[in-house]
Amino acid sequence: MRIWVDITDAADVVFFAPIVRRLESGGHIVTVTARRFASADAILKRYGVGAVLVASHEGGSLAARAVGLANRTRQLLASASVGRFDVATGTHTSDFVLAGWTLGIPQLTFMEEDGLRGGRASGMRFADEVAVPDAIATEALLAFRPAPKRFVRYPGFAEEYYLHDVHPEPNALPKLGIDDRRVVGIVRPARADSSSMLAGVAKTSEAALTNLTREIAGRRNTTLVVLARDREQRQRLVALGLPNVVVPDGFADGVGLLAAADFVLGDDTAMAREAAALGTPAYTVSRLLTAVDRALVSAGRLTIASRVEDIVLKKKATRTPALEPRDPYVFVDEILALARRRARRALVGTSGDARRETR
Numbered sequence: 001m002r003i004w005v006d007i008t009d010a011a012d013v014v015f016f017a018p019i020v021r022r023l024e025s026g027g028h029i030v031t032v033t034a035r036r037f038a039s040a041d042a043i044l045k046r047y048g049v050g051a052v053l054v055a056s057h058e059g060g061s062l063a064a065r066a067v068g069l070a071n072r073t074r075q076l077l078a079s080a081s082v083g084r085f086d087v088a089t090g091t092h093t094s095d096f097v098l099a100g101w102t103l104g105i106p107q108l109t110f111m112e113e114d115g116l117r118g119g120r121a122s123g124m125r126f127a128d129e130v131a132v133p134d135a136i137a138t139e140a141l142l143a144f145r146p147a148p149k150r151f152v153r154y155p156g157f158a159e160e161y162y163l164h165d166v167h168p169e170p171n172a173l174p175k176l177g178i179d180d181r182r183v184v185g186i187v188r189p190a191r192a193d194s195s196s197m198l199a200g201v202a203k204t205s206e207a208a209l210t211n212l213t214r215e216i217a218g219r220r221n222t223t224l225v226v227l228a229r230d231r232e233q234r235q236r237l238v239a240l241g242l243p244n245v246v247v248p249d250g251f252a253d254g255v256g257l258l259a260a261a262d263f264v265l266g267d268d269t270a271m272a273r274e275a276a277a278l279g280t281p282a283y284t285v286s287r288l289l290t291a292v293d294r295a296l297v298s299a300g301r302l303t304i305a306s307r308v309e310d311i312v313l314k315k316k317a318t319r320t321p322a323l324e325p326r327d328p329y330v331f332v333d334e335i336l337a338l339a340r341r342r343a344r345r346a347l348v349g350t351s352g353d354a355r356r357e358t359r
Contacts, residue, residue, distance in 0.1 A: 001339055004105065006090030007034040007051060010043050011270070015110070015162045017047040018328040019089075019335075026332070031085070087339035089331075092124060101126035106342040108152070108335050113140070113290040124148045129338055131331070133157050135295040152334055157292045159273040160326035163255070168278070172256030176246055178223055183313055186257050186275075187213055187226040188266030189233060190286070205267040208285045208306070210240070212265065215308045217242040222313060225261070227252055227271075262316045265305060269293045276301040283311050 003023055005016055013034075023030050034040060034051035044051050085105050090096040092111040100107040108129045113136055124130060127148035132141065134153040141151050173180040189206055217224055226247045228234035237247050255274070258264055264275035265283045269290065275282040276296055283305040289297070296302035305311050 001086040001336065002029045002084060003031070003335065003339075004085040004088040004090075004100075005030060005032045006088065006093075006096040007032060007044075007049075008091055008093050008096070009035070009037050010039075012091055013043050013047050013049060015158055016089075017049050018162055018165050019331050020049060021165075022329055022332045023335070028336075086343075087335055089335050092127075092130065097124065097126050106338050108331075108338050109148075110158070112158070113292070128342060129334075131334065133292050135291040137291065140291075154330060156326045157273055157277075157296075159270070160277045161328045161331070163274065163277045164325060164327055166255055168259035169253050169256035170260070172253045173225075173260045176225065176248060176252070176257075178225065178246060180260060183219075183222045183315055184261045185216060185222065185224050185311075185313075186261045186264045186266075186271075187224050188264070188268040188271045189226070189229060189237075190267035191229050205285050205287070209265070209267050212285065212305065212308060212311075213245070214240070214242060216265075216311070216313065217245050219244075219313060225252075225257060227254060227257075262314065263311060265311065269302075272296075272302055281312060281316060 005020055007013055007016060016032075020030050020032065032044075032049055032051040034044060034049075034053055036053050040051075040053060085103075088096075088100045088105045088107040090100075090107070090109055092109045097107065097109060106128045108131060109124075109127050110131045111124075112133070124144070125148065129150045129152050130148040131152040131154055134155055135157070141147075169175075173184060178184060187209065189209055213224060213226065216222060222244055224242075224245045226237050226245060228237055228247055234247055234249065237245075254271070255278070258271070258275050258280055259278045261275075261280055263281045263283060264272060265285070266272060267284065267286050269284055269286055269288075272282040272284045273292065273296065281303070282296075282301065283303045284293070285305055286293075287304075289304075293302060297304065303310060
């Protein structure tokens with residue numbers, strides 16, 4: 001089959017790379033389109049994904065987003081129209097969904113809980129199938145409007161699937177000059193949010209995380225590795241002058257560090273979920289928890305930390321295994337099944353206005 005995969009940011013590269021590998025190993029022809037994001041070429045190359053790069057992000061204002069939607073939809077239509085794809089898959093971005101629908105390509109999109117809110121949800125009425133974690137309540141899906149033709153529920157969470165193939169670098173800590181006999185914690189601040197509503201929450205959480213980092217940094221036999229989001233954030237962290245704190249400059253092997261660390265603390269629940277999938281104790285100062293996060297809290301895989309006493313500052317005895325192995329073949333099977341269930345719509349006549357279903 002001919003399959004179209006659309007990628008919008010770095011997180012999508014990590015998620016779709018094992019799916020693309022499995023599709024290609026099954027003899028299918030996969031074409032990847034990717035939005036131009038920061039270091040797009042390097043990240044795609046690192047994960048072995050070749051892609052056609054299309055329009056970049058247009059900024060946060062409503063007008064800029066509208067321009068970005070129009071530009072990227074137009075470019076996706078141009079790129080995908082020559083492919084005669086049997087099926088498409090991507091995330092719940094309106095440009096991808098609209099382009100796939102316009103070209104009559106059956107599509108499976110992936111959506112997290114935040115996709116049930118806001119403008120990104122508007123294009124879901126055109127989606128054939130939307131895959132969501134089964135931790136999201138049925139009531140939330142029933143209330144979701146406009147609804148896609150079908151929701152596909154999958155067990156666990158996305159990080160378990162894309163980390164299935166990963167073999168963490170065993171020397172990730174020594175490569176940073178860190179003695180792994182010490183208690184090592186990974187600290188991950190949140191990305192600054194551009195919306196006024198969430199900006200205050202982000203600042204409050206960053207302050208709470210900074211206070212915890214200060215307290216832990218002074219403990220004996222403890223080293224913290226702080227993974228800054230950008231250069232500006234790194235400069236603020238370095239300026240604190242905290243003892244026993246390492247703030248890597250540039251690329252750091254995040255997965256290797258998470259697997260080797262004794263705990264992970266942050267305002268980034270995505271990295272906390274990665275830690276949980278790798279079996280490393282995970283703590284968050286965030287109060288903006290998703291349904292998946294709340295399920296991990298209930299299962300004891302994620303802990304909300306408001307003070308140092310909430311964090312176990314000792315060497316982890318053994319690596320805690322993941323709850324269950326989650327093979328991305330689950331998604332490969334669903335993508336191929338969709339192509340078999342619902343064939344591509346064919347244009348009728350020359351105008352392109354009338355359509356019929358081809359079986």
